[in-house]
Amino acid sequence: MASSIHDLARHLNISIGTVSRALNGRADVNAETRQRVLEAARKLNYSPNQSGRSLRKGATHSIAFMLQPHPGDQQYGEPFFIPFLTGLQARLAESELDLMVVMGEPGQYQPERLRRVVETRRADAVVLANTRREDDRIDYLSKAGFPFATLGRSQSGGDTYPSLDIDFERAGEEAVDRLVARGHRRIAAIRPSLDLNFGYLFLDGYRKALQRHGIEVDPGLIADGFINETGGYQVTPRVMLSKDRPTAVIFNNDAMALGGCKALGEMGIRPGHDIAVIVIVDTPLCRYFSPALTAFRPSLEPMGRRLAEMLLASLPAFAGPEGTRIIREVWPLELVARESD
Amino acid sequence: MASSIHDLARHLNISIGTVSRALNGRADVNAETRQRVLEAARKLNYSPNQSGRSLRKGATHSIAFMLQPHPGDQQYGEPFFIPFLTGLQARLAESELDLMVVMGEPGQYQPERLRRVVETRRADAVVLANTRREDDRIDYLSKAGFPFATLGRSQSGGDTYPSLDIDFERAGEEAVDRLVARGHRRIAAIRPSLDLNFGYLFLDGYRKALQRHGIEVDPGLIADGFINETGGYQVTPRVMLSKDRPTAVIFNNDAMALGGCKALGEMGIRPGHDIAVIVIVDTPLCRYFSPALTAFRPSLEPMGRRLAEMLLASLPAFAGPEGTRIIREVWPLELVARESD
DNA sequence: CGTTTTTCCGTAAACGTTTACGAGAACACA
DNA sequence: TGTGTTCTCGTAAACGTTTACGGAAAAACG
Numbered sequence: 001m002a003s004s005i006h007d008l009a010r011h012l013n014i015s016i017g018t019v020s021r022a023l024n025g026r027a028d029v030n031a032e033t034r035q036r037v038l039e040a041a042r043k044l045n046y047s048p049n050q051s052g053r054s055l056r057k058g059a060t061h062s063i064a065f066m067l068q069p070h071p072g073d074q075q076y077g078e079p080f081f082i083p084f085l086t087g088l089q090a091r092l093a094e095s096e097l098d099l100m101v102v103m104g105e106p107g108q109y110q111p112e113r114l115r116r117v118v119e120t121r122r123a124d125a126v127v128l129a130n131t132r133r134e135d136d137r138i139d140y141l142s143k144a145g146f147p148f149a150t151l152g153r154s155q156s157g158g159d160t161y162p163s164l165d166i167d168f169e170r171a172g173e174e175a176v177d178r179l180v181a182r183g184h185r186r187i188a189a190i191r192p193s194l195d196l197n198f199g200y201l202f203l204d205g206y207r208k209a210l211q212r213h214g215i216e217v218d219p220g221l222i223a224d225g226f227i228n229e230t231g232g233y234q235v236t237p238r239v240m241l242s243k244d245r246p247t248a249v250i251f252n253n254d255a256m257a258l259g260g261c262k263a264l265g266e267m268g269i270r271p272g273h274d275i276a277v278i279v280i281v282d283t284p285l286c287r288y289f290s291p292a293l294t295a296f297r298p299s300l301e302p303m304g305r306r307l308a309e310m311l312l313a314s315l316p317a318f319a320g321p322e323g324t325r326i327i328r329e330v331w332p333l334e335l336v337a338r339e340s341d
Numbered sequence: 342m343a344s345s346i347h348d349l350a351r352h353l354n355i356s357i358g359t360v361s362r363a364l365n366g367r368a369d370v371n372a373e374t375r376q377r378v379l380e381a382a383r384k385l386n387y388s389p390n391q392s393g394r395s396l397r398k399g400a401t402h403s404i405a406f407m408l409q410p411h412p413g414d415q416q417y418g419e420p421f422f423i424p425f426l427t428g429l430q431a432r433l434a435e436s437e438l439d440l441m442v443v444m445g446e447p448g449q450y451q452p453e454r455l456r457r458v459v460e461t462r463r464a465d466a467v468v469l470a471n472t473r474r475e476d477d478r479i480d481y482l483s484k485a486g487f488p489f490a491t492l493g494r495s496q497s498g499g500d501t502y503p504s505l506d507i508d509f510e511r512a513g514e515e516a517v518d519r520l521v522a523r524g525h526r527r528i529a530a531i532r533p534s535l536d537l538n539f540g541y542l543f544l545d546g547y548r549k550a551l552q553r554h555g556i557e558v559d560p561g562l563i564a565d566g567f568i569n570e571t572g573g574y575q576v577t578p579r580v581m582l583s584k585d586r587p588t589a590v591i592f593n594n595d596a597m598a599l600g601g602c603k604a605l606g607e608m609g610i611r612p613g614h615d616i617a618v619i620v621i622v623d624t625p626l627c628r629y630f631s632p633a634l635t636a637f638r639p640s641l642e643p644m645g646r647r648l649a650e651m652l653l654a655s656l657p658a659f660a661g662p663e664g665t666r667i668i669r670e671v672w673p674l675e676l677v678a679r680e681s682d
Numbered sequence: 683c684g685t686t687t688t689t690c691c692g693t694a695a696a697c698g699t700t701t702a703c704g705a706g707a708a709c710a711c712a
Numbered sequence: 713t714g715t716g717t718t719c720t721c722g723t724a725a726a727c728g729t730t731t732a733c734g735g736a737a738a739a740a741c742g
Contacts, residue, residue, distance in 0.1 A: 002462060004728055015692045020730060030690060047461040051395035052728030055697045060392065062441070067423075079420040082408075086444040093454075098441050098463060100403070102434075103427040113434075120388040121343055122439060229629060258629035265631070288570060288599035290606065290631050345698060356722045361700060371720060393698030396727045 003044040012040055023048070059317065063097050063308075064123035066114060066137075068104030068130055070194065070227050079283055080300065081129065084151070087304025088127065095312060097124075111137045118146045125311055127151065131163075133197040149311040151303070153197050153328065162310035163328045164303055168198045168252075168280065171296045171333045172205025175250045175278045179341065180213050184248040184276060186221065188239040190232060190260055191252035193224035202252045202280060221246055225256060232259030240267060248276035248341070254283045257293060276341040280333075287338070294341040296333035303331060344385040353381055364389070400658065404438050404649075405464035407455055407478075409445030409471055411535065411568050420624055421641065422470065425492070428645025429468065436653060438465075452478045459487045466652055468492065472504075474538040490652040492644070494538050494669065503651035504669045505644055509539045509593075509621065512637045512674045513546025514553075516591045516619045520682065521554050525589040525617060527562065529580040531573060531601055532593035534565035543593045543621060562587055566597060573600030581608060589617035589682070595624045598634060617682040621674070628679070635682040637674035644672060 005023075009016040014033065021029045022037035040046075054060050065088065067081060089099040100123055102113050114137055117123050124147065128137055131152035138156040141148045149162040172189075179187050189206050191199040203222070210217050220242045225235030232255065239246060251257035257279045261271045271277045272291035279286050282295035310326045312318040319325065346364075350357040355374065362370045363378035381387075395401050406429065408422060430440040441464055443454050455478055458464050465488065469478055472493035479497040482489045490503040513530075520528050530547050532540040544563070551558050561583040566576030573596065580587060592598035598620045602612045612618045613632035620627050623636035651667045653659040660666065 002460070005730095006728080016729085017693075017731080018691055020728095021691085024730080026731095028690060033690080045460065049396070049728050050461070050463060051392050051401065052697090053730080054392035055390070055396050055699085055727090056729045056731085058697070062439075069423075069427075079423075081423060082410075082420075085442065086410075089442060089444045093443075098403075099443075100439050101426065101430060101442050102440075103430045119343070119386065120391070122391060229625070255625070258625075262629065262631075284570070284596070284599075285626055285629060288603065288626065288630065290603075346700095347698080357699085358701080358723075359721055361698095362721085365700080367701095369720060374720080390698050393727090394700080396697090396729085397699045397701085399727070 002049070003046045004049065005046070007044060008037060008040050008046055011044065012036055059124050060122060061097055062100050062123050063092055063125050063127060063311070064100045064102050064117050065127045066102045066104065066117070066129070068137075070130060070192075070196075080281075083300040084129075084304040087301035087306075088308050089304075090301075091305040091308035091312075095318060111140050114140065118144055124317075125149070125315060127307065127311065131197060132156075133195045133200060147311070147315055149307055149314065151307060153201075153330075155197070159327055162307070162314050162326055164307040164310060165328070165330050166198070166281070166298050166303075167330045167332050168201035169205035169208075171280050172202040172250070172252075173209040174205075174335065175280065175296070176206055176209035176213070178335070179248045179250075179276055179278065180209075180215070182276065182341070185215055186218075186244060186246040186248070187215075188221040188223070188242075188246040188249040189252070190223050190225065190236060190239070190249060190256055192227035192231065192256065194227055196227070199224070199252055206250065218242070227253055228255045229259035229262075232256030232261075233263045234259075236260035236263040237267060240264070240269065246275070248278070251277065251279045252281075254279055254281055254285050254293075254295070258285060258289065261289070261293075272340040278341050282336055287336075289340075291340045292338035294338045295336055297336050298331065298333055306331075343390070344387045345390065346387070348385060349378065349381050349387055352385065353377055400465050401463060402438055403441050403464050404433055404466050404468060404652070405441045405443050405458050406468045407443045407445065407458070407470070409478075411471060411533075411537075421622075424641040425470075425645040428642035428647075429649050430645075431642075432646040432649035432653075436659060452481050455481065459485055465658075466490070466656060468648065468652065472538060473497075474536045474541060488652070488656055490648055490655065492648060494542075494671075496538070500668055503648070503655050503667055505648040505651060506669070506671050507539070507622070507639050507644075508671045508673050509542035510546035510549075512621050513543040513591070513593075514550040515546075515676065516621065516637070517547055517550035517554070519676070520589045520591075520617055520619065521550075521556070523617065523682070526556055527559075527585055527587040527589070528556075529562040529564070529583075529587040529590040530593070531564050531566065531577060531580070531590060531597055533568035533572065533597065535568055537568070540565070540593060547591065559583070568594055569596050570600035570603075573597030573602075574604045575600075577601035577604045578608060581605070581610065587616070589619070592618065592620045593622075595620055595622055595626050595636070599626060599630065602630070602634075613681040619682050623677055628677075630681075632681045633679035635679045636677055638677050639672065639674055647672075 005016050005019050008019045019037055022034040092099050104113055126148040128150045131150045131154045133155055135154045135156045138154050142157045153163050153165045207217050221239050223235045223239050225231030264271055269275050279293050279295040282297035286293035286295040313325050346357050346360050349360045360378055363375040433440050445454055467489040469491045472491045472495045474496055476495045476497045479495050483498045494504055494506045548558050562580050564576045564580050566572030605612055610616050620634050620636040623638035627634035627636040654666050
């Protein structure tokens with residue numbers, strides 16, 4: 001069925017070497033010959049055998065995406081990733097690259113699965129998600145000299161790899177600004193307790209904005225919890241028992257926000273009425289919650305495309321002019337004002 | 342870095358043929374030799390080069406998962422798929438297979454991307470999701486003789502491929518049974534208008550149960566809408582304007598349920614108080630909605646594993662004894678009773 | 683017209699496997 | 713001892729590419 005380079009050569013009465021050169025756009029082939037080759041390729045609908053090419057070139061022509069769900073994130077993974085993957089895959093496909101996905105076990109954090117990809121050279125590069133502040137996987141990949149890019153910043157590995165992140169710090173600031181502008185001065189912050197970098201970034205922004213407004217940071221209004229609904233549910237009451245109760249709360253995670261709002265409801269505190277609520281990363285959950293939650297929304301599909309591009313630019317085989325190499329980028333979030341604040 | 346079969350051969354002073362045979366567990370190799378080979382392989386941490394193997398065997402050792410989002414499902418894809426993919430990938434990995442994901446453009450339904458996978462033999466088989474009642478992709482793959490399996494049933498292609506589906510019919514029945522047992526007799530049904538098979542299956546069950554209870558099926562209580570929140574929002578009021586207003590409503594999709602509940606709220610009809618609501622496929626949205634929605638929950642990760650197994654059993658290279666070939670399976674849903682009914 | 687350069691193409695090796703084939707050694711049997 | 717069988721292994725070809733090398737023909741140059 002599938003025609004090979006030999007079929008083309010036989011059909012045109014030329015050698016396979018010439019066919020290959022013509023197809024690959026090399027200079028040392030006559031213009032007319034190239035034309036004939038391309039035409040024949042189209043007619044016999046030739047497409048190169050990936051295995052043959054990979055074997056010869058020592059590259060697999062595929063990029064691995066590794067998703068290691070956070071511990072506690074059991075049933076439905078974060079909806080975050082489907083649109084991100086869509087963008088990522090679309091851009092990779094444009095460069096004839098396949099996207100391979102590797103799922104980790106939720107929770108455990110040993111990079112065994114990653115090792116398999118690297119040691120057996122199953123992919124040419126890796127895209128990591130759910131990056132931690134100190135991330136074993138990044139250390140491992142750096143040491144192994146294996147190309148990779150990350151969704152989310154980390155403190156590991158230095159500035160040596162492309163990374164794309166959301167501007168959590170700015171979002172934290174903006175959330176505070178917005179609440180202060182509406183008269184709030186007692187503003188709580190709920191974030192995940194894991195070593196997730198965005199939790200730190202968010203808190204930096206939160207603190208910075210408070211200080212800018214001359215509001216003292218009250219440690220009693222900051223709480224860390226498990227990064228799921230249960231975590232939000234458990235930890236939110238803690239900040240509400242502060243003697244001078246907060247009039248607003250910023251959640252650093254949508255799942256925690258839902259659990260938190262549930263807890264608030266049970267305390268007789270109605271989100272959107274008795275307390276203002278803002279969520280840092282928007283999901284459909286926020287939009288259809290009642291009250292609809294004001295939230296900061298990322299543009300996931302473009303982010304996927306962009307990270308693919310950054311990764312490609314860092315690979316010698318795909319790199320354009322040297323100057324175009326992009327190391328890190330931080331994208332703003334868009335505020336979607338709804339009913340909860 | 343990576344050691345090849347030649348390294349092993351050189352290290353052991355035997356031929357590469359013998360090494361390969363030993364590694365592949367063929368009979369014509371001395372037991373002691375095999376032992377030495379395996380040991381050396383471990384010591385030099387050898388792992389076979391996929392490209393070489395693929396080239397020789399004419400198989401890619403990877404399975405493609407194609408996800409074509411429904412039209413209108415833009416921002417966040419269905420959270421459904423992450424846990425499903427986790428199970429799928431885990432099972433495939435056990436058979437040394439890679440999982441490749443191919444995203445379609447949401448909406449348009451031309452199987453071009455699928456064609457690419459098939460014609461360039463980028464994968465050994467395909468797993469389809471979001472199956473339609475009449476599905477071009479299934480027809481295409483059947484005709485092309487390309488192995489595949491589907492998540493969800495279809496009427497296309499006959500009984501020739503493995504498929505795994507959720508028992509929407511039974512869920513429809515059970516939802517009605519539950520509502521009737523609670524005294525409801527005017528029960529509305531909202532389902533997607535697309536040619537999605539589960540919409541038909543659900544309605545079959547709904548009708549069957551009503552008839553079993555001696556309740557006449559009122560076409561005015563059945564409505565089709567776009568498969569997203571907007572669709573639910575637009576279409577739900579229609580059944581509420583029926584002269585004998587329903588006291589319960591079953592949504593065939595979580596997104597539509599959210600939009601529908603929003604519409605109900607705006608009409609002054611409070612879900613869980615003034616009207617009972619049941620959702621057929623549970624998502625986190627249902628759990629944290631207020632009121633929490635009673636819903637039927639699938640076990641996604643096991644389903645992923647299972648479908649992988651069924652697909653493998655249908656592939657000659659992996660098939661066990663002939664009898665174990667599984668064609669279709671339908672899994673029950675588990676009712677999660679919450680506050681909305 | 684002779685020499686050098688350029689253009690274009692064929693040859694063949696290499697990437698890492700798997701496997702058909704055959705051959706030597708050991709063994710069984712008469 | 714001669715013959716046939718069984719074990720075990722080496723040899724070499726093949727899968728479909730890419731590419732270094734060299735050579736023939738054409739073009740350029742003196």
